[in-house]
Amino acid sequence: MAQKPKIKDLLNERACRHNTTRKSACNAPIPGATTGGCAFEGAQISLFPFADAAHLVHGPITCLGSSWETRASRTGWPGIDLTQVGLTTDLSTRDVIFGAEEKLAAALDTTIERYRPQAVFVYSTCVTALIGEDIDLACRHASAHHAIPCVPVHAPGFVGSKNLGSRLAGEAVLQHLIGTAEPEDISPFAINLIGEYNVTGDMWQYTPLLEEAGIRVLATLSGDGRIAAIRTAHRAGLNVLVCAKSLVSLTRKMQAQYGIPWISASFYGRRDTSESLLAIAAALDDAALLQRMKQIVSREEEILEAQLRPWRERFSGLKAVLNTGGNKAWSIAAALQDLGIEVVATAVGKSTESDREKARRYLGAQGVLMDKPGQQQAQIIEESGAQLLLAGGRSLYTAIKQGIAFIDVNQEKKKSYGGYRGLLNLAEDLKVALESPVFRNVGRRAPWQK
Ligand code: SF4
Numbered sequence: 001m002a003q004k005p006k007i008k009d010l011l012n013e014r015a016c017r018h019n020t021t022r023k024s025a026c027n028a029p030i031p032g033a034t035t036g037g038c039a040f041e042g043a044q045i046s047l048f049p050f051a052d053a054a055h056l057v058h059g060p061i062t063c064l065g066s067s068w069e070t071r072a073s074r075t076g077w078p079g080i081d082l083t084q085v086g087l088t089t090d091l092s093t094r095d096v097i098f099g100a101e102e103k104l105a106a107a108l109d110t111t112i113e114r115y116r117p118q119a120v121f122v123y124s125t126c127v128t129a130l131i132g133e134d135i136d137l138a139c140r141h142a143s144a145h146h147a148i149p150c151v152p153v154h155a156p157g158f159v160g161s162k163n164l165g166s167r168l169a170g171e172a173v174l175q176h177l178i179g180t181a182e183p184e185d186i187s188p189f190a191i192n193l194i195g196e197y198n199v200t201g202d203m204w205q206y207t208p209l210l211e212e213a214g215i216r217v218l219a220t221l222s223g224d225g226r227i228a229a230i231r232t233a234h235r236a237g238l239n240v241l242v243c244a245k246s247l248v249s250l251t252r253k254m255q256a257q258y259g260i261p262w263i264s265a266s267f268y269g270r271r272d273t274s275e276s277l278l279a280i281a282a283a284l285d286d287a288a289l290l291q292r293m294k295q296i297v298s299r300e301e302e303i304l305e306a307q308l309r310p311w312r313e314r315f316s317g318l319k320a321v322l323n324t325g326g327n328k329a330w331s332i333a334a335a336l337q338d339l340g341i342e343v344v345a346t347a348v349g350k351s352t353e354s355d356r357e358k359a360r361r362y363l364g365a366q367g368v369l370m371d372k373p374g375q376q377q378a379q380i381i382e383e384s385g386a387q388l389l390l391a392g393g394r395s396l397y398t399a400i401k402q403g404i405a406f407i408d409v410n411q412e413k414k415k416s417y418g419g420y421r422g423l424l425n426l427a428e429d430l431k432v433a434l435e436s437p438v439f440r441n442v443g444r445r446a447p448w449q450k
Pocket of ligand 1: 040041125158
């Protein structure tokens, strides 16, 4: 029988570099951490892109409400698409007093009969975890009755941050889905993309190049994901961990359980896209495959180089401040540098130690690594004379106050900046932001204030 994931183990992930040198917990809960998104929210946004799965939140309706408007994760699923369907048991005070397991069982039946999903994820929340609702039992009964996987996701908000929730989602998938079905045919070059959420279609910028070289994406967690595919993920020859250190526990455990090696990859900017494509081909250990990939990479770089030249001239002399999370601290910086923009500062508050090292390498000795970007970015913009701020929506007001151009590079972004072609989208958006009079005008003082 599947075990509840142990939070302590997930906080001491062996594959994290900081745990090999000195012992320090990964994303241990700290007071106020959940204001940036709770563990439940992290788990839900990690699993939501499985378009053919239903997501049932066992808790008050406000939990679902607070995590709604999830990432703009695209799906090419022609049939059922449940990424836009929110389901909750909507607990009342009466349920808290008398228990809501019957309500959960009825909700599972209704969900499965109405939407015919390939699987149901059942999320615990603070309230249901505190009153001791047995979501494992409800899932076991529903799985047996309806003959589809019902997966309990034990990530109540109070256990920690969004990042920990993402780890817990990975645990749920590993315990209940991976290895529960066999693929129809096994490609010698099959890979899984782990932590790729296909936000704005990022994944589709590079998967055609993988396919052209002969590499098959067997399963994803979870961008454009299918439950049938993730169930067969144990047959892949390689796990590629894309921009999501939070799922490193999953890749390490899949290596231990199924012998699947893993590598990290990033597909932002020319340099990282090329390096990642070549690293995947190299890890699959086939000389002809590597040769094919080298040819594809050099062809794509040549095409891109010609397209980037006018943009570099346009952006020459510009400075940017970057305030985003995780490995985007360096990967988006690399993309900006490809466009000829100097990155004067990047935020590393949410980055791992290896991300910090890479950010330092990319920005050079002069670049500022911001631990508290909310407090630092305005001053750095003033001192450096940066003309651009790339950040999440909350930083828009800093850009407005400073009167400089702003681009949203977090999950609210509307276009893909991934792969080779994504760089051109980024260039186009930067041009629009730089030429927009809005930022200059709203930053100006009114005549009577002079
Ligand atoms: S799970 Fe807990 S922290 Fe998260 S939204 Fe619900 S009540 Fe809030």
